[in-house]
Amino acid sequence: MxxxxxxxxxxxxxxxxxxxPIGLLKGWGFETHKVINREAVKFLPGxxxxxxxxxxxxxxxxxxxxxxxKEKDPDEGYGHYMDCDLYGDxxxxxxxxxxxxxxxxxxxxxxxKWGIAPWRIEEYYHRLIEQxxxxxxxxxxxTAAALxxxxxxxxxxxxxxxxYDGQLTGNDGVHGQWExxxxxxxxxxxxxxKGILFTVIEPVEESFTVMxxxxxxxxDILRADSLARKNLSGEKRERLKDWxxxxxxxxxxxxxxxxxxxxxxxxxxxxxxxxxSFWYTAWIKAGKPMPEETSVKTELDEKGYMVSP
Numbered sequence: 001m002x003x004x005x006x007x008x009x010x011x012x013x014x015x016x017x018x019x020x021p022i023g024l025l026k027g028w029g030f031e032t033h034k035v036i037n038r039e040a041v042k043f044l045p046g047x048x049x050x051x052x053x054x055x056x057x058x059x060x061x062x063x064x065x066x067x068x069x070k071e072k073d074p075d076e077g078y079g080h081y082m083d084c085d086l087y088g089d090x091x092x093x094x095x096x097x098x099x100x101x102x103x104x105x106x107x108x109x110x111x112x113k114w115g116i117a118p119w120r121i122e123e124y125y126h127r128l129i130e131q132x133x134x135x136x137x138x139x140x141x142x143t144a145a146a147l148x149x150x151x152x153x154x155x156x157x158x159x160x161x162x163x164y165d166g167q168l169t170g171n172d173g174v175h176g177q178w179e180x181x182x183x184x185x186x187x188x189x190x191x192x193x194k195g196i197l198f199t200v201i202e203p204v205e206e207s208f209t210v211m212x213x214x215x216x217x218x219x220d221i222l223r224a225d226s227l228a229r230k231n232l233s234g235e236k237r238e239r240l241k242d243w244x245x246x247x248x249x250x251x252x253x254x255x256x257x258x259x260x261x262x263x264x265x266x267x268x269x270x271x272x273x274x275x276x277s278f279w280y281t282a283w284i285k286a287g288k289p290m291p292e293e294t295s296v297k298t299e300l301d302e303k304g305y306m307v308s309p
Contacts, residue, residue: 028156028268029180031188033063036271037148039193043276048283051291055141062145063152078112079120079150081159084211086114091212097204117159118207121150125203125282132286144282148275154210155271157217157263166222174225176243178256183264185246186257190265193272200281210274217263224259228252 028036038060041052052059069076087095087106096102099119103111124147131140158164158175166174200206229237232250239245240252247253283289 028152029184030064030067032179032183032268033067033149033152034060035188035191036152036268036275037063037145039191039272040148040275040279043193043197043273044280045197047288047291048280051137051293052141052144052279054293058141059145059148062142063149065142066146066149078116080115080117080153081164082115082117082154082211083162083164084160084215086110086162090215092208092215095208097208114162117150117154118204118211121147121154121207121278122203124150125200125278128279128282129285132283132289135289135292137292144279147278151207151210151275151278152268152271154207155214155267155274157214157221157267160211160214161218163218163222166225169222171222171225171229172237173240173243174221177240177247177253178221178225178260178264180243181246182253182256182261183268185253186261187265187268191268191272193269195273197273197277197280199284200278203278206274206278213270214267217267220263221260224256227259228255 038056041049041056041059043049044052066076066080084090084092084095096105097118099111099116106114124143128140128143128147131137131143153159156179158166158178163169163171164175166172229240229252232240232252236247236250236252239247
C-alpha cells in the first residue's frame with residue numbers, strides 16, 4: 001500500500017469514528033519494550049548486527065516512542081492492538097488480510113475502534129525496507145525501534161481481545177498490573193530468548209500468526225487475576241485500576257506471577273525473536289546494504305525523553 005493511500009485511509013478512519021480512551025491501550029511496560037529491543041539486537045548477525053549493536057542504546061530507548069506519540073496523535077493508539085474476537089471466531093481465519101476489504105466489510109468506524117495493528121506493522125516494515133535501500137540509517141534506527149514496539153504489543157495477550165482490561169469480566173485493571181507491575185518485578189532480569197531467525201514471508205499474515213498465538217492466553221491471565229484478587233478488599237481491588245500502584249501491601253502480584261508468569265516470559269521471549277526476524281528480513285529485502293559505521297547520537301529533550309533524529 002502506498003504511503004499516500006495509507007495516510008488517506010487513516011484520515012478516513014479518524015474522521016468517521018468516535019474516539020475511545022487510549023491510556024488503557026499501552027502495550028508492555030516501558031522497561032519491557034527496552035529489554036525486548038536490546039535482546040533482539042543480539043540475534044542479528046553480520047553487518048546489520050554490528051551496526052545495530054553500535055546503536056543498541058538508541059534502539060532500546062526509542063522502543064517506547066510509539067506510546068509517547070499518543071500524547072500528541074489521537075490516531076496513534078489504534079495501531080497498537082486488534083480486538084480479534086470482535087471480528088470473528090478464533091483462529092480468525094475469516095478476517096480479511098487487506099485493510100481495504102476489512103473496512104469494506106466492517107465499516108471504518110468499527111475497524112478503527114477495534115484496532116489496526118497488523119497494518120501498522122506492515123507500514124513500518126515496508127518503511128524500514130525503503131530506508132535501508134536509500135541508506136537512511138538514522139531514520140532506519142527509529143523506524144526499527146517503533147516497528148519492534150508494534151510487533152511486541154500484539155505478543156501481549158490482552159492486546160488482541162475486546163476484554164483488554166478485564167472490564168467485561170470483573171477483572172478491571174489486570175492489563176497494567178500484569179504487563180507492567182508483575183513483569184517489572186519478577187521477569188525483566190530473567191528474559192532468555194532462544195531460537196533461530198526466520199524469514200517473514202508476509203508481515204500482515206505473520207501478525208495474524210502472532211495474534212492467534214496470543215489470544216488463548218488471555219483466558220489464563222484472567223483466571224490468574226481472579227485468583228490473585230479473590231481475597232482483596234473492595235478498596236484494594238479498586239486500586240488495581242491504577243497500573244502505577246505496586247500493591248506492595250498485598251500478595252496480588254505474587255499470586256498473579258505464580259499462576260501466569262510463564263505466559264509473560266514466553267510471550268516476551270517470542271517477541272524478541274520475531275522483532276529480530278522482521279528487522280533482518282527487511283534488511284535482506286532491501287538487498288543487504290552495508291550500514292554506516294557511525295552511531296546515532298543520543299539527545300534528550302526538556303522532559304528527559306530521547307529526541308528522534
